Amino acid sequence: MQLKSQPAVLRRRLIAASCALLTTSATRSQEAPEGGFVGRLLKEWQLESALAYYHENGRVQAIEPVVSASHDYDDGGNVSFNFTFDSLSGSSPNGALPSRAAQTFASPSAQSFATARRLYNVAPGNLPADPHYSDARAAFGGSWTLPLERLTRVTLGGKLSIEDDFYSGTFNAAIAHDFNDKNTTLSFGISDEADVIKPIGNTPVPLSNYAAFDKEGNKSKNGVAALLGLTQVMNRYWLAQLNVTADRFSGYLNDPYKIVSVLDAGGNTTGYIYENRPEVRTRRSVYLENRVGGARASAGLSLRYMTDTWGIRSQTAQVNLRWWAAGRQQYIEPTVRWYHQTAADFFQPWLPNTTAPATQFISADSRLANFHALTYGVKYGFDLSDKLHRGGIRAHRTRRVLSADTQHQHCDAGLAAGTRSVSEPEGRPGAVRLQLLGA
Amino acid sequence: MADGEKPVRAVSTVAALCCLIMAVPAPAGPIDLAALRGRVVYRDFWASWCTPCRQSFPWMESIRKSYQDQGLAVIAVDVDQDRADADRFLAQFHPGFEVLFDPQGSNAEKFKVSGMPTSLIIDRHGVVRYTHVGFWPADAQVAAQQIRELLAEH
Amino acid sequence: MRVRTSLIALAVGSVLLAGCSSVGVKPWQRDILSRSDMRPDGAGLDDAIDEHLYFSKEASSGGRSFGGGGCGCN
Numbered sequence: 001m002q003l004k005s006q007p008a009v010l011r012r013r014l015i016a017a018s019c020a021l022l023t024t025s026a027t028r029s030q031e032a033p034e035g036g037f038v039g040r041l042l043k044e045w046q047l048e049s050a051l052a053y054y055h056e057n058g059r060v061q062a063i064e065p066v067v068s069a070s071h072d073y074d075d076g077g078n079v080s081f082n083f084t085f086d087s088l089s090g091s092s093p094n095g096a097l098p099s100r101a102a103q104t105f106a107s108p109s110a111q112s113f114a115t116a117r118r119l120y121n122v123a124p125g126n127l128p129a130d131p132h133y134s135d136a137r138a139a140f141g142g143s144w145t146l147p148l149e150r151l152t153r154v155t156l157g158g159k160l161s162i163e164d165d166f167y168s169g170t171f172n173a174a175i176a177h178d179f180n181d182k183n184t185t186l187s188f189g190i191s192d193e194a195d196v197i198k199p200i201g202n203t204p205v206p207l208s209n210y211a212a213f214d215k216e217g218n219k220s221k222n223g224v225a226a227l228l229g230l231t232q233v234m235n236r237y238w239l240a241q242l243n244v245t246a247d248r249f250s251g252y253l254n255d256p257y258k259i260v261s262v263l264d265a266g267g268n269t270t271g272y273i274y275e276n277r278p279e280v281r282t283r284r285s286v287y288l289e290n291r292v293g294g295a296r297a298s299a300g301l302s303l304r305y306m307t308d309t310w311g312i313r314s315q316t317a318q319v320n321l322r323w324w325a326a327g328r329q330q331y332i333e334p335t336v337r338w339y340h341q342t343a344a345d346f347f348q349p350w351l352p353n354t355t356a357p358a359t360q361f362i363s364a365d366s367r368l369a370n371f372h373a374l375t376y377g378v379k380y381g382f383d384l385s386d387k388l389h390r391g392g393i394r395a396h397r398t399r400r401v402l403s404a405d406t407q408h409q410h411c412d413a414g415l416a417a418g419t420r421s422v423s424e425p426e427g428r429p430g431a432v433r434l435q436l437l438g439a
Numbered sequence: 440m441a442d443g444e445k446p447v448r449a450v451s452t453v454a455a456l457c458c459l460i461m462a463v464p465a466p467a468g469p470i471d472l473a474a475l476r477g478r479v480v481y482r483d484f485w486a487s488w489c490t491p492c493r494q495s496f497p498w499m500e501s502i503r504k505s506y507q508d509q510g511l512a513v514i515a516v517d518v519d520q521d522r523a524d525a526d527r528f529l530a531q532f533h534p535g536f537e538v539l540f541d542p543q544g545s546n547a548e549k550f551k552v553s554g555m556p557t558s559l560i561i562d563r564h565g566v567v568r569y570t571h572v573g574f575w576p577a578d579a580q581v582a583a584q585q586i587r588e589l590l591a592e593h
Numbered sequence: 594m595r596v597r598t599s600l601i602a603l604a605v606g607s608v609l610l611a612g613c614s615s616v617g618v619k620p621w622q623r624d625i626l627s628r629s630d631m632r633p634d635g636a637g638l639d640d641a642i643d644e645h646l647y648f649s650k651e652a653s654s655g656g657r658s659f660g661g662g663g664c665g666c667n
Binding site: 049054068150181186234235236237247283285287291293298302304310312316331339367379394 | 602606609610613614616617618619620622623624625626628630631632633637638639641642645646647650651652653655656657661662665667
């Protein structure tokens, strides 16, 4: 399998930088609060903020400020709020493959090619992507923990997220109980999510012809999740945690903007159809985390295994190592994360035009492909001498690589279509995040 | 603690003596065991990493000031493994009460400390009468009342 | 088959919980455990930002941190 000019496996780098503001953290030991209302507020609430800048080389970029405030009550309770604003813009792949001929697509709001306010052309060999993709999201969350008695706590929380084409509300509740002199903690939580999807230009009929612009009304989906967790102090230096989670989503689970290329025997793109995913998805995962620490250093290792009813199985492993400088005022923390997932049963980068996909499930979204990703990064944190403020800076880089199988499938189409490069569906390149944090 | 008070009292007194001997003396000077007998003792186990302890210190200082003349002795036993951490904590609070150091935790073990912080209110005869696990302002009011009650006894 | 898996899981869980009673530290030995880098939810915002970014690119999400550990105070 030879490609003309690029290596068989293409790795692209994504740069992301993010800045954060300093944290103000108030300790409860402060005696007489000074400075009036604002001063008292700052002393009683722990404020944390971060500004994340994420950049994908040649694709989207995102700016995301996050703010959180937390207050501890005298009885051991706590209330906290957080607010996130996301602004995403750039070019987003639509799921179609590169072709030897030029391709034209309409922006999602179009009702037909003739009346479309905006079309975008894709040169032969280039990956089809909407260059005007932009999305803004505002999310607000709150949680309240109240102690039932010394060893038991109940937490209630909610989240609200608003985008111009997607609205989501979640409610969660959890209970935690300590045993064995607080060496063991058992937690159980449930959550319920309700989402409304109002795609720009209306929801396309699944599997319908792209050029027909068949649209229907708004959609919704719901999810329920449950988590059982066990946290155990192993010894003075080691804490372990084991969580088992399950969730089930039902309703409209498609990406309304994603299409699948239909190719003829010669590899020419003859058209596109909208993707179609099952209406139910159940996931189960097991998560194990270990934290080991000494006077000047600590390490964390976490593993997660997930399976779902779409045929996806994933494995995640992450290691963090933290080294404190003498005096424990600053630290450096390198981190590595490895992720692998298998493809969904119905993942297919393209469809031969001989197949009639009347009731077939199909998606070319690379988020459902077989790939592995490696993220590595480093964080630097410091305490200001007043012991009330902390800051940090963090940088990560991710490289994602599609499995050889998927690449071959792309190659088959690509070679037949005479393209110059292996297609790079969304998610294929890597991401680097540089983040200055309030820790 | 009504039944078998006499032997319990004796054991407690001996235990208290042993603990006092085993705890490393605070820089403030040798402990005067005779001076403690006949006084109500508020013995608190604390550590620099214990957040509620930061609230308990100002309160302990205030009860020391209020009741010292009536016969209250406040003793704070530190269980930090690293003395430097404790010193940094003490530098913030400058307590007027006695501070003892128990880095091996043997004192804490003897008094069966089951949470941090733990405070024991010991009457004038050396008997542990009340135990408080954790520190809450509301609970501190109860402890103050218990101290007053024991101070009133002879 | 599902029932049997659930029963096995319950049995394993019970053994784990029972075994846990013999493992741990005294309440005054939690100095290192009380540090934020030793808490499962210690990294707060960092983890939330990471989760969001991975969620947008991958098919898996969540599963992590739930509390416990720490200084065990109050």
